[in-house]
Amino acid sequence: xxxxxxxxxxxxxxxxxxxxxxxxxxxxxxxxxxxxxxxxxxxxxxxxxxxxxxxxxxxxxxxxxxxxxxxxxxxxxxxxxxxxxxxxxxxxxxxxxxxxxxxxxxxxxxxxxxxxxxxxxxxxxxxxxxxxxxxxxxxxxxxxxxxxxxxxxxxxxxxxxxxxxxxxxxxxxxxxxxxxxxxxxxxxxxxxxxxxxxxxxxxxxxxxxxxxxxxxxxxxxxxxxxxxxxxxxxxxxxxxxxxxxxxxxxxxxxxxxxxxxxxxxxxxxxxxxxxxxxxxxxxxxxxxxxxxxxxxxxxxxx
Amino acid sequence: xxxxxxxxxxxxxxxxxxxxxxxxxxxxxxxxxxxxxxxxxxxxxxxxxxxxxxxxxxxxxxxxxxxxxxxxxxxxxxxxxxxxxxxxxxxxxxxxxxxxxxxxxxxxxxxxxxxxxxxxxxxxxxxxxxxxxxxxxxxxxxxxxxxxxxxxxxxxxxxxxxxxxxxxxxxxxxxxxxxxxxxxxxxxxxxxxxxxxxxxxxxxxxxxxxxxxxxxxxxxxxxxxxxxxxxxxxxxxxxxxxxxxxxxxxxxxxxxxxxxxxxxxxxxxxxxxxxxxxxxxxxxxxxxxxxxxxxxxxx
Numbered sequence: 072x073x074x075x076x077x078x079x080x081x082x083x084x085x086x087x088x089x090x091x092x093x094x095x096x097x098x099x100x101x102x103x104x105x106x107x108x109x110x111x112x113x114x115x116x117x118x119x120x121x122x123x124x125x126x127x128x129x130x131x132x133x134x135x136x137x138x139x140x141x142x143x144x145x146x147x148x149x150x151x152x153x154x155x156x157x158x159x160x161x162x163x164x165x166x167x168x169x170x171x172x173x174x175x176x177x178x179x180x181x182x183x184x185x186x187x188x189x190x191x192x193x194x195x196x197x198x199x200x201x202x203x204x205x206x207x208x209x210x211x212x213x214x215x216x217x218x219x220x221x222x223x224x225x226x227x228x229x230x231x232x233x234x235x236x237x238x239x240x241x242x243x244x245x246x247x248x249x250x251x252x253x254x255x256x257x258x259x260x261x262x263x264x265x266x267x268x269x270x271x272x273x274x275x276x277x278x279x280x281x282x283x284x285x286x287x288x289x290x291x292x293x294x295x296x297x298x299x300x301x302x303x304x305x306x307x308x309x310x311x312x313x314x315x316x317x318x319x320x321x322x323x324x325x326x327x328x329x330x331x332x333x334x335x336x337x338x339x340x341x342x343x344x345x346x347x348x349x350x351x352x353x354x355x356x357x358x359x360x361x362x363x364x365x366x367x368x369x370x371x372x373x
Numbered sequence: 374x375x376x377x378x379x380x381x382x383x384x385x386x387x388x389x390x391x392x393x394x395x396x397x398x399x400x401x402x403x404x405x406x407x408x409x410x411x412x413x414x415x416x417x418x419x420x421x422x423x424x425x426x427x428x429x430x431x432x433x434x435x436x437x438x439x440x441x442x443x444x445x446x447x448x449x450x451x452x453x454x455x456x457x458x459x460x461x462x463x464x465x466x467x468x469x470x471x472x473x474x475x476x477x478x479x480x481x482x483x484x485x486x487x488x489x490x491x492x493x494x495x496x497x498x499x500x501x502x503x504x505x506x507x508x509x510x511x512x513x514x515x516x517x518x519x520x521x522x523x524x525x526x527x528x529x530x531x532x533x534x535x536x537x538x539x540x541x542x543x544x545x546x547x548x549x550x551x552x553x554x555x556x557x558x559x560x561x562x563x564x565x566x567x568x569x570x571x572x573x574x575x576x577x578x579x580x581x582x583x584x585x586x587x588x589x590x591x592x593x594x595x596x597x598x599x600x601x602x603x604x605x606x607x608x609x610x611x612x613x614x615x616x617x618x619x620x621x622x623x624x625x626x627x628x629x630x631x632x633x634x635x636x637x638x639x640x641x642x643x644x645x646x647x648x649x650x651x652x653x654x655x656x657x658x659x660x661x662x663x664x665x666x667x668x669x670x671x672x
Contacts, residue, residue: 186631188626191445192445192635193438193442193444193445194442194459208631210634213444213634214444214632214633214634214667215633251617253628254627254630255626255630255631259631260626270463272619273537273616273617273618273619274626275615275616275617276614280615280616280617283523284523284537284616284617286521287527289526289537334441
């Protein structure tokens with residue numbers, strides 16, 4: 072019987088060894104600012120910011136990244152063309168402007184890789200926030216904290232010239248087409264909720280796969296956010312065009328991109344304040360003009 | 374379980390038969406090991422298992438991050454909400470693996486037979502078979518799926534299908550035939566050369582010896598490892614999702630990425646397990662039956 076007890080004890084210890092250790096709450100900094108309450112000014116002084124690495128802003132995005140959100144290449148970057156370190160492209164330029172507003176210099180911004188579907192994994196994050204065109208929704212906000220929105224996104228349809236979707240003048244015309252979208256995007260929600268095509272939408276891991284299927288004629292059109300649609304039709308698939316953009320459609324009204332933070336990250340308040348500042352002093356508009364200026368003159372369906 | 378030849382598993386309960394000492398000791402199964410320990414053993418096994426699992430569960434549930442993990446992975450509401458779509462996606466997986474398995478059975482056998490044909494004239498055929506198995510076991514399945522699923526339609530050849538599911542199944546058949554061909558070959562090589570010699574001496578030709586003597590024995594022996602590869606194939610149907618196909622894991626991913634909740638993947642896992650476990654038990658059953666038969670015939 073003693074042997075049994077010992078054996079059970081050993082098993083129990085083995086099991087216990089697998090259990091995670093208590094983790095210290097990440098309470099560097101003051102730790103009083105939570106959520107979106109507007110923090111006192113000195114809390115947002117650069118030296119008081121509770122960042123992941125002291126004196127640095129660690130920013131996550133996926134690899135690869137795509138124009139027009141990121142563009143330009145930097146030698147030695149872990150990202151091939153484009154590299155987020157370039158400061159070029161809307162989100163890269165926005166991130167550096169935000170860093171400056173928070174009091175960080177360019178070389179204090181550290182980029183790390185984070186696939187989209189890991190941004191909402193529970194547990195500690197190895198960065199301050201993630202920037203990768205993530206739409207803010209109430210359901211998602213249960214798993215992560217969002218910053219205030221930094222871009223108002225409309226969805227748009229790209230189609231190959233000559234395909235049935237290219238001549239669509241109403242959402243009704245799109246019902247009989249074969250559409251595709253990237254997983255996790257509002258484009259997909261839009262197809263399913265607003266268009267409701269007869270044939271179920273194809274769903275791809277990234278825009279590269281969706282583009283391949285479009286080029287091959289395996290699908291008639293893809294729904295992506297408008298700036299991405301512009302880039303794809305202008306540069307990547309020349310014989311395609313942006314057929315329409317959609318707005319004021321129930322369910323996706325007022326869609327905005329936000330930065331994502333680990334749930335309860337005390338940094339959110341100060342970042343929100345900095346984004347609002349960039350909005351009110353016109354910096355964000357200027358960045359948008361510079362990198363997303365094509366986004367006009369597209370017929371609106373809806 | 375009364376067996377011809379008295380091969381019961383309880384020690385001491387079997388009467389020695391002539392030639393008994395020549396039998397290889399049989400590997401005890403999980404059930405055998407429980408039976409051998411008797412009632413007291415069963416009690417101890419139960420306590421030990423309960424404590425072992427209990428400690429793991431308690432450690433997980435009391436860990437500081439458990440509340441977040443439970444919300445993200447074990448959320449009943451999210452499960453109920455996502456499950457119907459996942460079930461309809463799973464039907465796509467079932468169609469893909471049933472079609473692929475039938476094709477693999479035939480195609481892999483062809484490759485294995487090609488590889489086993491003796492004689493210098495057939496060297497090119499053997500070379501093709503070897504190159505095929507080496508190549509398709511070496512290339513990641515994902516690449517084969519991309520290459521066929523997006524590459525073939527891009528060729529824009531008349532008459533070539535563009536369906537993602539079609540090319541996904543073709544890719545799975547190519548990759549898994551390479552594995553299964555090796556399984557078949559192991560079976561063919563396990564048949565003693567004297568069998569072939571005996572068949573030839575009875576007047577059967579090369580091909581007839583293969584068809585009527587070697588293959589029936591070979592295939593029977595390799596059914597368990599063959600089914601093992603099918604379990605792998607069933608799960609890998611999920612890879613076809615990269616082409617845009619809405620199978621179970623993709624449906625789970627769609628829910629997960631739009632709600633930031635991983636619970637939907639649990640639903641997909643359960644469906645795969647529901648199909649895999651009966652197949653695994655069936656494989657065990659076949660292994661046990663094969664062993665009993667060999668023991669019964671003294672072979």
